[in-house]
Amino acid sequence: MRSEKINHVAAETDGGIPTLLRGGTGYRHFVVLVRAPPGRPLRGRVRVFCYNYTLDDDLPLTQIE
Numbered sequence: 001m002r003s004e005k006i007n008h009v010a011a012e013t014d015g016g017i018p019t020l021l022r023g024g025t026g027y028r029h030f031v032v033l034v035r036a037p038p039g040r041p042l043r044g045r046v047r048v049f050c051y052n053y054t055l056d057d058d059l060p061l062t063q064i065e
Helices: none
Strands: 006-014 017-023 030-035 043-051 061-064
Touching: 006 017, 006 030, 030 043
Parallel strands: none
Antiparallel strands: 006 043, 017 030, 043 061
């Protein structure tokens, strides 16, 4: 059996406010919304870390970008 649950979520933006809407730590999915004034160009990055392991072996932390 394999488990890949999210351990850490970091949302970074220039000029907006990121909000974790659904999921995140402890889940297998997430949804991030960014609040900003209309017409404003946005740039940003979302970093997600999760443990990728089986019941028999512990593997290292994996980063997904």
